[in-house]
Amino acid sequence: MIKITLPDNSVKEFEAGVTPLDVAKSISEGLARNTISAVVNDKQVETTTPITTDSTVQLLTWNDDLGKKAFWHSSAHLLAQAILEFYPDAKLTIGPAIESGFYYDVDFGDESLSEKDFEKIEKKVLENAKKGSTFSLYPVSKEEALKVYADNPYKVELISNLNDGEITFVTHDDFTDLCRGGHIPNTSIVKAVKILNAAGAYWRGNEKNPQLTRVYGVSFPKQKELTEYLERLEEAKRRDHRKLGKELGIFAFSEKVGAGLPLWLPKGTALRRKLENFLSAAQKKGGYEFVMSPHIGSKELYVTSGHWDKYGADSFQPIKTPNEGEEFMLKPMNCPHHCEIYKTSQWSYRDLPKRYAEFGTVYRYEQSGELHGLTRVRGFTQDDAHLFCTPDQLLGEFEAVIDLVLYVFKSLGFEDFLTQVSLRDPDNREKYIGSDENWEKAENAIITAAKNKGLKTVVEYGEAAFYGPKLDFMVKDALGRKWQLGTIQVDYNLPERFDLHYIGNDNEKHRPVMIHRAPFGSMERFIAILLENTAGDFPLWLSPDQFIILPISEKYVDYAKKVSEFLENHDISGQIDDRNEKTGKKIRDAELNKIPFMLVVGENEEKDGTISVRRRGEGDLGVMNLEDFISYFKKESAI
Ligand SMILES: [Zn+2]
């Protein structure tokens, strides 16, 4: 008999050779029906793989991420099978599951695949899936495997890199593929499939290699789920920040200025300022001090910080002065500058923590092909700060930073988020710098702080920075997509490299600990996510234009100006639409531009010193005098 430990830590005994499916059956028939994959001792296997020793077993359904992975991985085999039926000379390469769906990279030779071919392939996939074939995984010798794929150089390359004895094939129906395993029990559960896209992709991502066609697909156990997925995809397109950013006049790019260098338009700048003011106020309350540093720094600074060694070759190359032979780097991060600011004074433990905040613009080289709207740029502004504290202060400071990040997320409507504690790889400690004692202190501080703050956390080993552990915040947006936003990192490395110290109460010199943190991550990325999450309907306090005044004719433009001035003096920002257009058209345009308040003024309003208020999405709120509108607005826009 062997012992099977389940995720709830319960232990059951079975005969050796029991399969995950048998384990599911022993719990309930319903679970057995829904089990589509399993993880045995941390390895994803088939539901029919025999278990021969004491093991931990996790049964997976469609609702588990790894369950979906098995489903999509298996669907990639179905896709490859269907492709070969129409294109028998195509050469298959690799076909993994991805975050949503799967792809298969195919060399179509002289033929090509276009959108009009998708439907027949989808039909073929479903027709084959319906046959209800099982996936059978079996070992093949290296020699045999190479023989089977003799006319496919891609598979030959893959097989050549595998060890003899570790190579397996999988067969379902009449189709066989090179594969490591991890399939669903039966093809018949694939009930809906969609080919989303076919795009060029180089073999192994290297542009020196042949170009293949990457066929993207997605599949589901129910047609309804596919329909919903496609609707979400449409919605995501509608919310694409590149599209909204243009429509709403937030930002632009210019080839002349250079790829990956965003230009902030007046409305985008207003939005960004509001975010900066909001965070500055919160930071001021949190005891931060504001500093500023230049956009370039001497190369020596980054040699000291270690950035030159680690990233220098892949970054913007140094700028040289004409005569004196000096070398400067575009600033890739603000930390070294802040270390030098810390060093301008001698600090005692009583002065700490020092918290230096800066909206610091940094420049990092990205290949032009990798650039994407505001989420992947070459110049961006971090909402950065560095905290220098004693080791004893670390926990308290870390908790305060978590509070700040949570306050920021809540104020901006990101309610659904997850945090990841990134720790050292326990088996590979030499990769990291700093003493075990410091690492343990820092890791405990992060774990304790996250726990004290009641955060939902996952722990990832091996994901720490080389200089210290960190806490990353992942938010889910309105469409359920995950985005990595803010990060908090503990660092023992830079204080060492910059020889920072403070005088302890023992009158001796000690090293401070450094915390790097950025609740937004960067202004660019954050605004991109904010645009996609809100579809441009920003929280009222953040709207670049909070009102628009609509004079019903030219005669009332002067009164509109008076109203505007009055509101601006009360920190409510907006515009006047003095175009010679009908009020109905002006209202429609204002709605399209997502302006929260439309204030109509005409003869009566001017006479009584009032405004007729319309709110986007709510309609007419009636006539108000200005004081009443201001108090109503302040109440509605409170954070
Ligand atoms: Zn497979």
Ligand SMILES: [Zn+2]
């Ligand atoms: Zn930093």
